[in-house]
Amino acid sequence: MDDGYPPDRPSGLVRRIHTEPLSTDEMFHRDMHWHPTEFLRLHWLGHNEQDYVEISPELAEAVIAKWKAERATSNDD
Numbered sequence: 001m002d003d004g005y006p007p008d009r010p011s012g013l014v015r016r017i018h019t020e021p022l023s024t025d026e027m028f029h030r031d032m033h034w035h036p037t038e039f040l041r042l043h044w045l046g047h048n049e050q051d052y053v054e055i056s057p058e059l060a061e062a063v064i065a066k067w068k069a070e071r072a073t074s075n076d077d
Contacts, residue, residue, distance in 0.1 A: 007055045010063060014039050014052065032068055 005011045013028040014037060027037035043052065055063075 007053050008059060008063070010053075010055070013060055013063060015060070016040055028064060028067075032064075032071060 015026050015028075015034070017024040017026065025037050025040045026034040027039060029035050039050075040052075042048075043050075
């Protein structure tokens, strides 16, 4: 979370999918797709210059829907 970005308006989204043998971490990118990231693992290892706040899956889906709608609107211009 960057300063000034509340949980309902985050600067970015990261998710962890519990898979075997290791969990998969992904970040939502500007291309409106999920891509692999090491953010959570690096944060756990102490590389925590940027903090994060856990939000519900429902709020994350709402944020993604809003970003997609904003992108569609900006592409119409």
